[in-house]
Amino acid sequence: MTGHPVSQDVLFYLAFLGGQLLFILKRAASAIRSKSNPTTSRRAFLYANWDVLVIRVAIELPIYWIWRHYPVNTILSVFTSFKLPQAFDFPQGAITFFTLGFIADSLLDWFGASAKAPEWLKENIPAVTVYSSHSISSGTDQTGAPVTVENTMTVEKTAVPEAKS
Secondary structure (H helix, E strand, C coil): CCCCCHHHHHHHHHHHHHHHHHHHHHHHHHHHHCCCCCCCCHHHHHHHHHHHHHHHHHHHHHHHHHHHHCCHHHHHHHHCCCCCCCCCCCCCCHHHHHHHHHHHHHHHHHHHHCCCCCHHHHCCCCCCEEEEEEEEEEEECCCCCEEEEEEEEEEECCCCCCCCC
């Protein structure tokens, strides 16, 4: 583990968080442009999903911490025997961490929907609600009595089965 000034840690974490927020903005834009989604604004999307988004940002925090404080070869050695040439390492800069934040959120989405992820882990990665719709209908029943029907429907992302090869 390498020592870094706290001011740089904070600056680079803000860049990482900026990448995560850009992915959230992309997701909100997709939701409001969808023909089948009644969410009409980014604000409504954030209001409906703020708690899940905060949890996901917290889950991705260790990715930042590990990348910031350990050399890439040390990280790779945990998962594979592949090693980069000793002189090569990814730069530690704001652009790198901004990109890493965007990729971390993208990979969390992919991993949560992947058939390769263990079920216990998928259950603990919160899914973002695609939309929530609430409607109230008034009318009369067959006997002429007044009737009010309240209906709330929430549609969430579901995992798409992966093709077997």
